[in-house]
Amino acid sequence: MRHSVAAALVASLFATAPPAEAEAALIVPATPVSRADTGFDAFKQGFVDALLAHDPDWALQVGSYRDASRLAIPDPAADLSFAQKWLGQLARHPVGQLSEANRIDRALIENRLRSLQWYSGQFRNREWDPSQWNVGEGFSILLTREYAPLEARLLAVSARLAQVPAYYTAAARALRRPTLEHTQLAIEQSQGVLALLDSPLASAIEAAHLDAERAAELRSRASLAREAVHTWVAHLEALMPRLQRGEGRSFRIGPAQYARKFAYDIQTDLTPTQLYRAALTEKERLHAKMDTLAAALWPRYFPDTPPPKTRLARIGTLIEKLSEQHVAAPDFVAEVQRQIPQLEAWVRDKDLLTLNPDKPLQVRETPLHKRGVAGASIDAPGPFDPAAITWYNVDPLDALPATEQESTLREYNRWTLQILNIHEAVPGHYAQLVYANRSPSMVKSLLGNGAMIEGWAVYAERMMLESGWGDHEPEMELIYAKWVLRVVCNTILDYSAHTLGMSEAQAMTLLREEAFQQEAEAREKWRRVQLTQVQLASYYSGFESIYALREDLRRRDGDAFDLKTFHERFLGFGSAPVKYIRQMMLG
Known part of the structure; x- marks a missing residue:
């Protein structure tokens, strides 16, 4: 339910202090080649406006603050109705009458709507994954993105806080048979929500110029919201004994659901089984290459010791030796910060990509409400507020036991930490998402494909090493x-894990003995595969597709091929699936 008084106050403040200029930006249409394209461009604008209104939390993430005061309660029936309505309207725009760019936009919209139907009607993960019920990110955005005066943002916060009790009441009613793993995650992240609604919110209220009545109302609503989160946590904790006895749902989604989720999320022409078999082949190729490198490095690090007889032992022993070279735990986040300017300078000096110095990137410790899935991540603003800060989230190590700290530091050693920063920041996720915000097609920017986004970050690592980063040293x-x-x-x-029933012991063998990961990294990855589905497959899928496209273009263009031109043209298509970018780049 909207809170009309608060909404009116927010609207009045926005009238005098509008958000970022891009908030009002319309979709930039492709050059119309027919009346069909003109009509479809109008349809796209209407669809995007409706999608932003339907999902105000997602709207905040992409930089649209029109409905900042509204906390939507997820409703499968509303999702299905929305999808059915817009699929009906989409059918009025036959694909054969559209330009190539609009055909691809049409495919992205259809995939989004059919995905919404499947998630809400069949996958129904809000019934078994309580971590889907999390109000933290919306409040974090409102407190940290300076798109409007603090007073306006706090009034939006106040309106949202009033809706938190109803939100978590709905969450408790929606749960059917949760998994143990997602319940544990929800309890942990809810503690982060409580922390966010405590001192950060209190500090913001103190810094703002709100009248006494509104400040008191905000504090009261915050108190009631915290009580609602505590009640939610207590509800989840009460479920834990039976979940620990094995009475909950399995985290494994099974082959049928995996295949459907893969199709909607990855959007590639490969099946999950084909990608899996390709990965097995690539694992063998990498082992052979690593053995050759290990043989060359062995005398340098073990001059008086004969190498082990097995390939995996030789590689593993040498990697363990190299992993001793790492920063100290207190310096981990600072070292990440130190390397970013070096990477930016390299990209400029090697003329690999044009970077925009006006798009801010800041490294921070991962907010508590977002921890528990990945140790590093990027929070990027969307195309409606492209000037907002992009956050590079890094989990600090201070609170970890000494053995886990050392294990993590060995995993992210002197060399690996550089690759991580390339992946997450420059020229990986951060750079790619800045380009995505400039795409002429708002649809290609907003309906981002995870495999393209992760694939570009993995490709960026390869491209940087090809350009000489690391001096081609064998280490x-x-x-x-x-x-x-x-x-x-x-x-x-x-x-x-999700289709073949892989056990934890089998996973540890794969990760520790065949992928040479440290114990902490392997444990974190096993936890992650229990909490996510398909996302871990997006890295390899996207990278292979991007690299194959580059090499195909290199062969086609010969001496005329220019690497920087390829990068900037590729990124100019927003975050569209690589198979569609391939169509546009190869004609």
């Missing part, structure tokens, strides 16, 4: 091969 080549092996084994792990 970097070996550690990079280990990183690529991680990408490959992500696919093997994800497919095997």
Whole structure:
């Protein structure tokens, strides 16, 4: 339910202090080639406006603050109705009458709507994954993105806080048979929500110029919201005994649901089984390459010791030796910060990609409400507020036990940490998402494809090493091969865990003995595959598609091929699936 008084106050403040200029930006249509294209461009605008209104939390993430004061309660029936309505309207725009760019936009919209139907009607993950019920990110955006004066943002916060009790009441009613793993995650992340609604919110209220009545109302609503979160946590904790006895749903989604989710999320012409088999082949190729590198490096690090007789033992022993070179735990986040300017300078000096110095990137410790899935991530603003800060989230190590700290530091050693920063920041996720916000097609920017986004970040690592980053030293080549092996084994792990019944022991064998991961990393990855589905397969799928496209263009264009031109043209298509970008780039 809307809170009309608060909404009116927010609207009045926005009238004097509008959000970022891009908030009002319309979709830039492709050059119309027919009346069909003109009509479809109008349809796209209406669809995007409706999608933003339907999902105000997603709207906040992509930088649209029109409905900032509304906390929507997820409703499968509303999702199905929305999808059915817009699929009906989409059918009025036959694909054969549209330009190539609009045909691809049409395919992206249809995939989004059919995906919404499947998620809400069949996958129904809000019934078994309580971590889907999390109000933290919306409040975090409102408190940290300076799209409007603090007072306006706090009034939006106040309106949202008033809706939190109803939100978590609906969450408790929606749960049917949750998994143990997702319930544990929801409890952990809810503690982060409580922390966010405590001192950060209190500090914001103190810093703002709200009158006493509104400030008191905000504090009261915050108190009631925290009580609602506590009640939600208590509800989840009460479920834990029976979940620990094995009475909950399995985290494994099974072959049929995996195949459907893969089709909607990855949007490739490969089947999950084909990608899995390709990953097994690539794992063998990487092992052979790593063995050659290990043989060359062995005398340098073990001059008086004969190498082990087995290939995996030789590689593993040498990687363990190299992993001793790492920063100290207190310096981990600072070292990430230190490397970003170096990467930016390299990209500029090698003329690999044009970087925009006006698009801010800041490294921060991962907010508590977002921890528990991945150790590093990017929070990028969307095309409606492209000037907002992009956050590079890094989990700090301070609170970990000493043995886990050391294990993590060995995994992210001197060489691996550089590759991680390339992947997450420059020229990986951060750079790609800045380009996506500039795409002429708002649809290609908003309906981003995870395999393209992750694939570009993995491709960026390869491209940087090809350009000479790391001086082509064999240590970097070996550690990079280990990183690529991680990408490959992500696919093997994800497919095997969800469709083949892979056990934890089998996963540890794959990750520790065949992918040479440290104990902490392997444990984190096993936890991640229990909490996510298909996403781990997106890295390898996207990378292979992008690299194949580049090499096809290189062969076609010969001496006329220009790497920077390829990068900037590729990124100019937003975050569309690679198979569609291939169509546009190859004609």
